[in-house]
Structures are given as C-alpha cells and as structure tokens.
Amino acid sequence: MDKMNQRINYLKKQPLSFQNRKMTSLSFLNLLTILAVFLLLTETLSAQELPRRVQIGLAMQPVENGVQITFAPEHQPAGMAGMLEGDIIRSIDGEPVTSQLDVIEKLRNERPPSLRFSVERNGREEVVTVHPQEVPLLDHPDFEFHYGVVETDDGTLRRTIIRKPHGDGPFPTIVMLGGIGCYSLDSREGVAYIDMLNELASTGYLTYWVEKSGMGDSQGTPCMEINFDTELSGYRAGLSQVRTMSDVDQNRVILLGHSMGGLTGPILASETDEPLHAIIAMSTFGVPWFEYLIANSRRQVHFSDLSLSEIENRMSETVKVHYMYTIEKKSPEEILKIFPDRAGSFNLPHHYSYFQQVADYKPLDLWSRTGEAQALLIAGGADYVVSIDEHKYVVDNLNNLRPGSAKFIFIEDMDHGLRFARDQQAARAGESGAFHSELVPAIINWLESIDD
Known part of the structure; x- marks a missing residue:
C-alpha cells in the first residue's frame, strides 16, 4: 500500500509522446495512421485514480494482413528484444494481428509478463519475445x-x-x-x-x-x-x-x-x-472543412506525376466525393459503391463521423x-x-x-x-x-x- 500511495502521489510528475520521429503531416488524403504504442495495462487503484500502464515502445502503420513497425527505439522493450523498423507484425501469442488496435487491446486487456510476436522480416518469419515494462515517471530540472x-x-x-x-x-x-x-x-x-x-x-x-x-x-x-x-x-x-x-x-x-x-x-x-x-x-x-478539403486536395495533387488533364479529372471526382462525405453525410461504404477507386480517401485516424462533425x-x-x-x-x-x-x-x-x-x-x-x-x-x-x-x-x- 505504501508503494501504491507513493505512486499515486507521484502521479504528479510527468509528460509526453506524440508522433513518430518524423512527424508526418496530417493531410486528409495523405493521412498515414501512426500510432505510438507506449501504452497501456492496468493495476488496481482507487476508483478515481487512473492506473499506470506498461509499454512495449512501438509506432506502427497498417499494411495488408498486419501492421508495420515504423519506429522501434532500442531503449524500449520491443527494440531491446530485437524488433526492427520495417518488421510486419502478423500475430501475437498466436492470435492474428490485422490492425494497431489488436496490439493495443492485447496490452490493455491483459497483463502479460511477455508477448510472443510473429513478424515478417525481409520475406522470412521471425519470432520475437517482448517483455512489457511499466512506463517510468518522468521529471525535469526546470x-x-x-x-x-x-x-x-x-x-x-x-x-x-x-x-x-x-x-x-x-x-x-x-x-x-x-x-x-x-x-x-x-x-x-x-x-x-x-x-x-x-x-x-x-x-x-x-x-x-x-x-x-x-x-x-x-x-x-x-x-x-x-x-x-x-x-x-x-x-x-x-x-x-x-x-x-x-x-x-x-x-x-x-x-x-x-x-x-x-x-x-x-x-x-x-x-x-x-x-x-x-x-x-x-x-x-x-x-469550413469541405472547402479546406477541396483546396488541400488540389494543393497536394500537384505533387503527383499526373498530367494537367488528369489532375482536373481527378479534382472533379474529388469534389463529388468530399461533397457526399461532408455535406450529404454519406458513409465511406456508400461512397465507395459509386467511386470504388477512392478507398485511399478514407484511410482515417478516427471514425469517419469525426470529420463529418468537423464539417458542421x-x-x-x-x-x-x-x-x-x-x-x-x-x-x-x-x-x-x-x-x-x-x-x-x-x-x-x-x-x-x-x-x-x-x-x-x-x-x-x-x-x-x-x-x-x-x-x-x-x-x-x-x-x-x-x-x-x-x-x-x-x-x-x-x-x-x-x-x-
């Protein structure tokens, strides 16, 4: 109990983590969903206190049939265990991984002393055992x-x-x-x-x-x-x-x-x-968000290798897609039935309704x-x-x-x-x-x- 009280009292000294090392710009069409997993797991504390979590220390992005590691610092548990940037996580403890949420929920819902990751590295399967650690409490001299x-x-x-x-x-x-x-x-x-x-x-x-x-x-x-x-x-x-x-x-x-x-x-x-x-x-x-999306789409399409004619055709379609999404409040599924090649427009970091509410x-x-x-x-x-x-x-x-x-x-x-x-x-x-x-x-x- 004394140790717990010390930790509760010291739940008063500490900061932070955000993107991965290179903070990826957050454009609507170019969103790279990056999730820093310096997270999660629980201990028993009083009802009005939040438990401290454990970490494995990864940033990830979705890929087909798994998630790819974009950041695995050597001083964090995953990096210390030998996981590398570019590794694709296929399963944890034999359970398939299809999204970042699978990794997060594995940590949030259990308190494993170790996790057995099956990763694909350079076309070959590797098995890496990671031992999660409690996130340290920080301080600063200033x-x-x-x-x-x-x-x-x-x-x-x-x-x-x-x-x-x-x-x-x-x-x-x-x-x-x-x-x-x-x-x-x-x-x-x-x-x-x-x-x-x-x-x-x-x-x-x-x-x-x-x-x-x-x-x-x-x-x-x-x-x-x-x-x-x-x-x-x-x-x-x-x-x-x-x-x-x-x-x-x-x-x-x-x-x-x-x-x-x-x-x-x-x-x-x-x-x-x-x-x-x-x-x-x-x-x-x-x-308003609809206007922003159109201007941002035109700004960014010029970074592509499309011809001017292709740019205008693309933008004509883009206006329709964004109008259906932000003004008519149609779901991505409804829009993709009409524009099946626009799935990339809906690689979103939140539920699609997030941006529909922003548009209001x-x-x-x-x-x-x-x-x-x-x-x-x-x-x-x-x-x-x-x-x-x-x-x-x-x-x-x-x-x-x-x-x-x-x-x-x-x-x-x-x-x-x-x-x-x-x-x-x-x-x-x-x-x-x-x-x-x-x-x-x-x-x-x-x-x-x-x-x-």
Whole structure:
C-alpha cells in the first residue's frame, strides 16, 4: 500500500509522446495512421485514480494482413528484444494481428509478463519475445510534472499532464489542443509537442494537456473509433478543470491549438462565459472543412506525376466525393459503391463521423465569438497541408471586427509538424529536421507584447 500511495502521489510528475520521429503531416488524403504504442495495462487503484500502464515502445502503420513497425527505439522493450523498423507484425501469442488496435487491446486487456510476436522480416518469419515494462515517471530540472485525472461528460476518466514552473503561482497557463491522430504525450521521446511544452514550461508558463480517449492512461473509446464530439469532451472537461486550479492565473489562460486544434480553440472560446487571455492557432485552417478539403486536395495533387488533364479529372471526382462525405453525410461504404477507386480517401485516424462533425463548424463564425481574447495565427512556409492565406484570412477579418486583436506570424522553413524543413517538397519527402527553434520565442514574444 505504501508503494501504491507513493505512486499515486507521484502521479504528479510527468509528460509526453506524440508522433513518430518524423512527424508526418496530417493531410486528409495523405493521412498515414501512426500510432505510438507506449501504452497501456492496468493495476488496481482507487476508483478515481487512473492506473499506470506498461509499454512495449512501438509506432506502427497498417499494411495488408498486419501492421508495420515504423519506429522501434532500442531503449524500449520491443527494440531491446530485437524488433526492427520495417518488421510486419502478423500475430501475437498466436492470435492474428490485422490492425494497431489488436496490439493495443492485447496490452490493455491483459497483463502479460511477455508477448510472443510473429513478424515478417525481409520475406522470412521471425519470432520475437517482448517483455512489457511499466512506463517510468518522468521529471525535469526546470519544472515539475504533475499527473491528474479529469472526468468527461460520459463518465470516463482522462489523464491530465501538467508542467508547472518551480516556485509559487499563480502562473500564466497554456492549454494545449492537439491535432488529429491517435497519440499520447506521456513519454520522453523528442517530438515536437514535447519539445514545445517543455520549452514553454521552462520559461515560466504552466502547461496543461488532456490525453486523448483510450490513449496513454486514459479510459474511453479507442482513439481510432472516436468522433469529434468525443474529442471535444476531453478538452472541455480540461478547460473547466483549469478554471478551478489555484496555480493558474485566471486572467492569463491561453489556448494553444495545432492543426485541428486550431478549430478546437475557437470552439471552446465561443462556448465559455469566462474570458480567455489569448488563442493561438498554428498550422491550421480557416474555412469550413469541405472547402479546406477541396483546396488541400488540389494543393497536394500537384505533387503527383499526373498530367494537367488528369489532375482536373481527378479534382472533379474529388469534389463529388468530399461533397457526399461532408455535406450529404454519406458513409465511406456508400461512397465507395459509386467511386470504388477512392478507398485511399478514407484511410482515417478516427471514425469517419469525426470529420463529418468537423464539417458542421464554420471557423470564421467561431473566431468572431471569442470575446476579447487576443488571437495569434502561425503558419510555416514548408507546410503543404494547410494554406498560409487562410491564416491571414482569419487575422484580417478579426482585425476588421476588433482592430488590433489579431496577428499573423510566418516562419519560412517550418513544416506542418512544427519542424525545420527546407521547403514543402522536402517536408513531403520526410526530410524534416528538429523542432523549430523560432516557434516558442515567437509565441512568448507575442504573449509578452499583449501583456504590456
């Protein structure tokens, strides 16, 4: 019991994990479903505590009749056991594996001391035995980690991860709103969100993150099966909790959204009666989802080797597919009966209804109802997933509505994953580098300017 109490008390020190090493850009047609499995398994704790999980340490993507390993760091259990990037997992303990969920559920529903993986490597079958390990609790010399729990409106518990500066509060507080995809931010791995939140906390900001449904220690529907309303419920519960925290400067609560999080921010702000200090949206979109999809499809089809005539024919079909999907709310199965060659359009990281719900929101209307909150929109020149002009469109309209309330910042060599990249072609080829060092200073300088 003493050991358990120590661990519960120390459920107050720790962070994160997100994409794999190269944060793949999240375009609708180009989505590569990447799932970091630094997860899951349970221990018996009190009803209002979330159990700590074990990890095997893999990132995966779906392939035919299995899942392929895209990341297997040598210091994690799978890597230590000899699993390699490129291996295709065919079965675990003799049970066939057809998706990432098979791996996750094997971990979530059991507590095996070992797992026997059958993998295909260079055309040959290999058997690898992996011993899962409990995820270690983290710390940092420049700030404190605090683990907590928040209950969503459906009664499930989500893990919260807080970085708190040393010393006495209250502190200006940044609520992080992530992009689409299934990931946990509970790891030491050097990925963009982790680097960003660590840097913000090191400079005096308390940062707050709610883990996604079914990810990390969180309960709930498996992330790949959720809709947008389920995703929002976690962020709503989190923001409500932030409003009760004594360490938070309630006059300086900031929403920081990336990609789809750039829609989540104004949704939350438009719903709350308590004023927000600022909303920051990075690498996002500023028009309804149907319009975004058409523009994004045209932007990305030009990276292909199609002729101009083929591009126009493709786009004509694309408009019809997206209209049926987002406006008429038809299922992928219904659409594929008419356009059977468009299965690639529905390789989605969540249930298909997620994006149909997103399509019901009108970003500019939401931004107009964010009260007196200052707005900052940030885009990168190496980002081929979103439009720079849409960021400017939001800023210009906000400044027409409330002069001086919005600013746009452009970082020329930043990709959609908030990393250095030479240009869009390099980013699309997976040649992005480290987390962009200009991003956090730009955010902090702007926040300090609106505090004056």
